[in-house]
Amino acid sequence: MLKLPLGYRYGAVYAGLRKQEADDLALIVPDRPAAAAALFTTNVVQAAPVRLARQHLKATGGMVAGILINAGNANCATRTGEKAALATSRAAAKSLGTKTKQILPASTGVIGVEMDPKPIVDALPAAVADLSADRFEKVARAIMTTDTRVKMASEEVPYPGGAVRIAGMAKGSGMIHPDMATTLAFVMTDAAIPARALRDLLKQGAQSSFNSLTVDGDTSTNDTLALLANGASGVKLNPKEQEVFGEALTRVLESLARQIAADGEGARKLIVIRVTGFKNAEDARRIAQTIAKSPLVKTAVGGSDPNWGRILCAAGYSGVKFDPAQIDIYLQGQPVCKKGLAAEFNEGELKTKLNDGEVRIEVVDRAGGKGEARYFTCDLTEGYIQINGSYRT
């Protein structure tokens, strides 16, 4: 059961951007303008709504009265991108009785196809009419593209002054045919936290979640992770309390990141890679990421093949210097490589364990350094090829 924060309403309608009739326009509206922070794609090719969202957050110092999201068109690499993003944000602001710069726009869908703002503008009154505190999941579904499962997570944190709630939704990972390219995540809380502190908390939480996640290594043009805090709980957090909040936020973000990896395009399995004992966190992270991106590791996991040689090999070309003779590797907790050499194990039993929906890979450097990292990814299957290799018609 989701623990929804107080003071938010959610609404979604079908505006006609998708071919199949399913909600493709969504609003998330705090009862009062909320402090906000967001992280965006690092791709130098950035969609118009990403650029506009940045501008708006800057102009308001982090204050959001509404999130406007559409699926079906990424509004990226388009002649009229700026205009369309601005026109739809303006219309949303008008419908909600707020300022345009307090609207946070986000789009997901095809790249390079002009986005007509009209269907969105026309559908906005219906989206506003749909707003309701209990339609969190409806919005979480409206933003889905190739996702096969809705992705939501929440936490409740008790404080002396009362409880606060954090609830997040996410879509994506993997890019959807044709060219759909985005991870979107929206996290709402009813705690009272200023925008500046929110930004730090979000950055910190993203490190071990959205920044430790890969499906195919392709960084999209539209990635957006936004956090809103409307203070509706009446609980104002001091810096010490914000730390505890940060931990809960991180749990929400990690849960969403795991859900995204598990639902990667064509994926049958979530892969959780843990790397420990290396010199520093950066080294551990590079190794974890290189293993997470290796098609050979990902296909082996798909085939339930305890193929530790590929894991060791990927670590070896990560760019990190280490002594292979000091490396132990575990699959599902079973040692498969000790000191860089084959360990004895029952291959039949391990294969069965590798059929699980979650596969744990651990790489340990016996050097015993403090550097550790964790990374989420998924297996690589024919499904990925089928989703991404089919004709664009």
Next chain:
Amino acid sequence: MLKLPLGYRYGAVYAGLRKQEADDLALIVPDRPAAAAALFTTNVVQAAPVRLARQHLKATGGMVAGILINAGNANCATRTGEKAALATSRAAAKSLGTKTKQILPASTGVIGVEMDPKPIVDALPAAVADLSADRFEKVARAIMTTDTRVKMASEEVPYPGGAVRIAGMAKGSGMIHPDMATTLAFVMTDAAIPARALRDLLKQGAQSSFNSLTVDGDTSTNDTLALLANGASGVKLNPKEQEVFGEALTRVLESLARQIAADGEGARKLIVIRVTGFKNAEDARRIAQTIAKSPLVKTAVGGSDPNWGRILCAAGYSGVKFDPAQIDIYLQGQPVCKKGLAAEFNEGELKTKLNDGEVRIEVVDRAGGKGEARYFTCDLTEGYIQINGSYRT
């Protein structure tokens, strides 16, 4: 018709390392010890034969009397790796009447399985007996693993003092089930060039060929590219003549690299990526490599989908700063993106052109910088998953 250099003999036999009966042990023997240079994998996990080959080249200052190659076992991450590599090199030296340090060992096959030297030692007399000047292709076949086609290239260069010949063979790209992991390439010439100059020529030639090639981004533990010059043509090249030689060598290496990409695991198409107009060669190279590694680009090419948004997107996350509004993209010579926006083209016609066995992607920065690069890769298909995702039995 291959133009084989004078003064080399080739032999191959079945030593029993492969399951199916096909040659898996090969020798390449210059009539007299040849000047030699080699490039090896940059993976920190390196197979025993790679380490030994390095030592040998160092000890002799680049002098090789025989190349000893086995398929079926990579002799990597093995307890007895050093011993096995040394024992087989010793046996080869004895059979050929030369010194152990003049043997260049190379292995390809499964990682992490102990390699018994006995079958190799036992089969060496037969391999020596098989040596003949006309068995170049036989050896090129013996070193194949998942390769579906034999890979050979040659050049003849006329000089005032007479012609010299360069002939190369290569195997691999992609890693073969289970864990087979290697690109091996051996290039022989009958020109007289000292080892020091050979090294420079090889490095230079590798840059635009073997170092501009990716199938799955996985750098193997056994990669070896060796160049031998035995001087049997009697033609000694001065520095100016060596430059012309270098160009011919580069053509041989590029031909081999193209053949490897075209025969990548599961590949139906060679992809040639050309990037021009960027600030410098390094930027162009990073962009070309990022596009070449993108699973979304590779699956789109597999599906003959003129999906330029994915190409632009990959360029965007390469880490290179550029202005997307200055980017043009061509597929098979057809403009598909102009100034970062969709160009008009006949999609049906272009799809048909994308069914070709060779797909050309060009990315041009209108900024008009001098930085350019070319990269070879292949499409990503279900075949790759099937080859690499099946059970290890």
